Amino acid sequence: MAKNITRRDFLKTAALGVAGMTAAGLLGGCSTTGNSAKTGTYTPGTYSATATGMATIKVTATFDAEKITDIVLDLSGETPSIGQAAAEELVKRALEAQSPEFDAVTGATVTSNAVAKALKNCIAQAKGEIDVTVVDETRQTKEVVDWLGTEPDTPEVSETVETGTVIVGAGNGGLMCGAVAAKLGLKFAIIETLPTNGDTRHWYGAIGSKHAQAAGVQMDINRLKREVSRYASGKNSKEVLNTWINESAEMSDFIDELYAQYNPESKCTFTAGEEAYWPEDCRDGYMFPEQEHVWGREKSRNDMLAEYIADHSDAVIYYSTDLVKIERDENGKIIGIIAQNNLTDAYIRIKAQNVVIATGGYPGNPDMMEQLDPLGTSVTTACSYAPQDKGMGIKAACWIGAKLQEEPAPMLFDRGIVKPGVDAGLVKVESGDRVFPGTVRQFNLGTQPFLKVNRNGLRFTNESGPYNDMVYAAAQQPGHVYASILAADWADQVDRFHTIGCSAQTRANPKGQQEALDKYVEEGLAFKADTLEELGAKLGMEGEALTNFVATCARYDELAAKGSDDDFGKPASRLSRLNTAPFYGFWLGASLLTTEQGIMINGKGQALDQNNEVIDGLYVIGDASGGMFANNYPCLMPGIACGRTLTYGMKVAKVIAGVDEA
Template sequence: LDESADMHAWVKQIMSNYGYDVNFDADQGLGHGGVGVDMYVPPIQVNYTAREDCPEEYAKLKRNELFEDYIGKQGHEVTYGFDLAKLLTDDSGAVTGAIFDTKSGFVQVNAKNTIMTTGGYAANAVMLDALNPILSKCLTASDWTPGNTGMGIKAAMWAGAMKDPQSAAFVFDRGAVEPGTKAGWTKESLESGQPMLPSTGQFNPGSQPFLKMNLHGERFFNESANYDWAPHAAASQPGGVYLEVWDGNFAEDIERFHSLGCASLTRVMVNTVGMGTDAYLQEWIEKGIVVKADTLEELADGLKLEGDHKKQFLATIDRYNELFDAQEDADFGKEPYLLSQMRTAPFYGVTLGGTLLDTSDGLRINADMQVLNTDAEVIPGLYAAGDCGGSVFADGYYNLTHGMACGRALTFARHAVNHIAGKKA
């Protein structure tokens, strides 16, 4: 909190020099989750977009590519191909460097200070199942970095570090899969000894507060919820997945919803950039993941609902239309402005589960990002930031404070470097 403004000013100057301007987006006054309830969290966010005078060579850079270019211009080098094997310690317990596994063999690097920014353990199925048993019941897609194997956390623990006791996974409600798919590790991947989920990536409209139902056609939670609420609730539902449906008023609805955070991408691409509904959804329709139909009965068929489940699906839609007309969600209490209709063709539906981005239950740290041992004492020479560092989240990602994950990573890492250099952050 004390240093986030300084961090933004620092990043803003870097981005400005590369031809990027900062954009500010905020709640429209309705307050996501803040109408008719006692708690109100005003969500705000900032993004960077290329100016017209931004050089083409910079405009095509991804975020981390731009930062690496900046690092190089400062006279430093990012070296790849170094897989962490272990941290080195002296007789006092201080960390004095690390050993890495490289193509040329093991390499030892001595250092006065080491900052662990190796991410979480999302790519380690064994750690996931051990620390987050609910995830295998509700995940359908992966969006993690393959290098997030938890090795940094384990290496630090081998050196005496303490880990957060409570797990905290970054789960998003965007794991779109083909109709009929169930959540969890696929049978084939388990048999091969390399657990994988049915899909990859994120279907951003999954975070929009449209009507959602289980595979029996029943509405089972308030869709105006944090990213991980739907997948976690679905863990107790048939197949660990759920259905999301909307009608031809998609563009108008998402503009009214005005979702923020990374969920705003749907609104920005469909309306602000001007792609429109058809172009935005076409790829997913062609993949057979999003179902598009002229009637609600055809939509139910496309989502593989039969018999009583199909009847319940249609009845739930009728009930939801009644709630929209009344502008009151008497069933689950969703804010009126987040209600929508299912009356205008074409109709759309998708099967969803959770997408796992990463984990944030990392190493216990103090206010200077120094890693603590199991007696809550500082381990000299060892720092942690980003998802490898803990002491912030528990149970999940508090996404009502938009940008908290990236903002925390940047602010904490900058503080750690300044602390090592003896500078005031």
Template sequence: MSYKLSRKDFLKGVGAGAITIAAAGTLVGCKSNSGAGKGIYTPGTYTATAKGIGTVKMTATFDANKITDIKLDVSEETESIGQKAADEIIKQLMKAQGTEIDGITGATVTANAAKECLEKCIAQAKGETVEEEPGQGEGPGGPGGPRGPKLDREAAKKAAEADGRVFGYAAAGNKWLGSAPKYDKVDETVDTDVVVIGLGHAGVQAVLGAAEKGAKVVGLEAQEQDMFSWYGEDIGAWNSQFAKNIGIPEWNLGQVIDEFVTRGGGRADPGIVSLYVKNSGPTLDHMIDVAKEMGVDSKVYTYDNTENGWTIVHVNMDYEKIKAGNNIYDCLDLTNYPRHPGTKTWPATVQFMGQYSAEEVQGVAAHSVLKYVQQACLDKAVKDYGTTLYYGTSAKVLLKDDSGRVTGVIAEDVDGKKIQYNVKKGVVVCGGDYAGNAEMSWALLTEYMERFEREGGLQKDFKSGMGGRDGSAVKLLCWAGGMVEPAPRGTMLLGGGINGPWGSNSMLWLNHEGKRYCNEGNVTGAATATARQKAGDGYLVTDSNFMQSVCACGIEHGAPNGGRPQYYQDLMNDMAAIPTGKSEPTQIRGCFVAERMGAAVYKADTLDQLADLMGVPAESKQTWLDSIAHYNGLCAAGADTDFGKDPSAMVPVLEAPFYGCKGNLGNNATTPMMVTMSGVMTDLNLNVTDVEHNPIPGLYAAGNCLGGRYGTGYSTPCAGNSIGMAVTHGRLAGQFVVDNEK
């Protein structure tokens, strides 16, 4: 007969066979039925688990009247204590035919877990079912909270398959992962210590990092050599000697790490961020040392912020010095940080910008000279350490032995030749992200996918238009057992809010109704707040004191860049030259990135005139003017009681001439713009982990396929940290694979 007991009643005991049961553990087995016979038990085999040092698992077999066999899995217990005692525990349980045993000295925790398992198996054999009290389930529960429902990963995998999902990911009906290719034979075999997949920013430093540790290294790059180069110009590097040499002080790195994690809503892994922040300065300095050693043009690694210089450090300026009419080169502010109009920023970015341009220049990192530094690092690995590089060679699948260790990779070159690379140490995957893969982006970037679809976007268009970034590296890692970090997953949406020739800023923004809608200095929240607005025009408004606002801005990605002082002088000259009252905006030069992207600016004698020039709707105009007056009142009071912008950035809009810029509000830019910001999870050795958070021997990740770096998007306390993280984590991963894999 089958019946249920409440936990309270069950703990009091039931008949002669009364037992106790703990809250933790998993209960699995057969129920009794009315035809079970007259014995004590329903014959059969029953299983249970309980918490010891780890998880103790038992399988117990019963006939009608006795326990006939017990098997105990204590593989997660201490080897010299719990595992050693297993046979004696089984012997005592069998002899007692129950849980009344003496126990094992020194192995009490394991013995008690085994007794608990047997209690559960006995309960099942008697047809008894324990009904858990609310909040006291058998699963892991939330952090620090009560245990939840029991979990069964195999059942969850089957449920995901039935839903048409990839296990562990939310998107239904999307088979983005597919299956790993299989190879019956290869054309060539290469033996080495370490293979690095991908020779972008992370891969270069992984190659050199492993080679300098004495490893025989092979580097694989999918692009052909004559088509290959590096992208970007900024390296965010904290407390580098390069920065100290120009007078920038050391910063409190604990505060920096906390700011990273806070900006990401707690979604970034503090340990992964810490690895970057604490090691980025030495990584940059090492790269520069290599460039010097390998004979790179000294202009590449020499600080020079004049028009003839190539390499600078991203800083802002001192407004009081500008206001006093000082030479622009005497107005640099190297020490008064963090800037905190809404989020904190510090000078940490070395910018390999290349030549100054007096005109607008299109093309991302058009003049960057960072490529010369990276090439020098590759050259050193090849010439000094015998590294072999294979261009036009795409990794297709990672190889694992029966123990689960990654032992190599099969790749194909441009001619279809299949090459198997066997490794003694391991594989470091630095093959980039998935921004160019619409199917993967649609499945994994759930927040942005929802925004895009609500605007009428289709999956086929949900990708970066910048080429590459096909997600193949992420698939390699997942096929080998890795897991992409859970949602929300970010992408690099540049800027945020309503920009102007100064880039990301903390000036006053008004929506199409003429209302202020956020703390403009909080770049982390500004892009999302802007996306939440009804689609339409937004308006940035400032006045003759615009440089005060520019100097109050943070110095993160896309922010004002006083590190190239001539940019600020150009900005002031261009703003002064804008015709007042012109119906069409004037295109002027920007002061925030090397490309000198332009921006359209309106200029007026009055705010009323500015509203008309910018096309503020008639029904919104009075609200628009009232919002500016209200904002001026907050500035006068010294406190933003509406949204909390820092007083340092509360600059009123009072003195003619008045300036304005227009921007788009709403969900207009929600496709993956440059790169995705999520990747697979690792431990703090950058060793890729499986679904149970166990490291996969021989498998490491760095660059844009590494998870834990960001939260919901690209909001950080300095510019250039995407490349900064890539080179830093890459170098560390190359070192870790050599040091940790024996």
């Protein structure tokens, strides 16, 4: 199995050099401002190149005859708290190395890779190894293009590999599929766009596991089926849902075995009893299935799955490798994929009888977001997704006739804190890319059901509901954003609110949330005031809006004191007084975690075509697959999405191995 290696090690052993990258046509050069005569290692001058990180990054490097003297980075499309925050360190490391062979900044691997790749192109220009061309600056006025595009022509490949199954994506679903395939003795390979395994989603939902049995939980399965269908307005596939319900316990058993072998000190916490429920007066007919499992985070589950694959098979994981297209023969039979190393641009053909798409959703693809989910896009201010999730697996499957779910299903958390005056939705940055404006991935306190007001200072909804209810209500408000208003004693209220799932982190650690709140006050993302009128002014309200705000707060305090929300019907347990200074406020929109609108599948994970017939040899799992959810993510069922992903990872491996009849 191919182990993780540093960029320096990789570039020392890369099969193709810069010329290979240039031939691929992915990077552009720039005009040089130096002399044309070359008397040393480099032709002195300034050169630029672009590469793809979370968005388009640009590196501009200045050379004298023997060294790089300056590097300027345009990382305007990268995540502010991650990629942009690494800019100074990246420049330092690159200048010290005098080459692209510098180690990635921890936590900013995607951006680091892109900087290294673009710098390598600049060096090649300065050495005269490739032509100097002008970076395309017209990207700043680029129009939105059709999200699907056209299937690329088959490129010239430099290597061909044969295997039985190729799994595209080394995340939760792909690594689970690989681990079970290894256990069953299948021959397979995995490709992953990152230089390491994808992030682990530690929460997962499973029905009837040993942990549930130990807790004495007896699930009303028929009600669960009705409830998931109700969330989706009946648009989900009951067959797809049933596979998760019927087989997730077996998946959980495998996870138990994994931890016993690779992390025996870790324990599984199963959420049961009243902890899994909202307060009595808030339940409103919702079902709160007791099915969430959380293991300790001292070791990544995905890393353990990769270790299991290494120990139980000779499968190779090709890191830093992108899917280009799925290949079929003249009869339409799946025969494998074309992939590309995203550091060297070398193309590889992987011949296989089965292709498993496990590439995640499309939250990192602005064109897909705007065209496939305009409403979800319009209410989002921040992102907490993996930037490599650009929908490539979905597009590749559509190119060969797979059916895309028609209904969007974004996972929106009401925690996207932004500064006053910032609208929700994608914005164009200097690089020409479109990104969400928030600089914080998620502010957990945002989910708590305190008073919420719009820019006119008016309350507009019942603040107690599933995550997405709040942000969709804001779609009808100015800028699609809203302000959350808290009193000094806010931490005394959250135990009574008793929100569940990951939003329970606020009541589990109110001190940590207060520290985050204080930090955001210092940064101008949140505001603190001794009076509500002062708070409204700091939030950017003036004139009639400020008058409305003060009146709205007084009205809300009156309703809370009475214990009855006569305006919007919020349950009494979720009301809180606004009579203790100082007061806090901050603006919010949605934080987008992922999308779950993917390729339609059956209960075996097999992709379906436009006639709902099976595409033999093509499987899709996780957020790249459709059929499980529609409209939104059922956040009152914590872990259900990852539980589905892990279950189908196991299911597909079993189907391919013939353990389950395909």
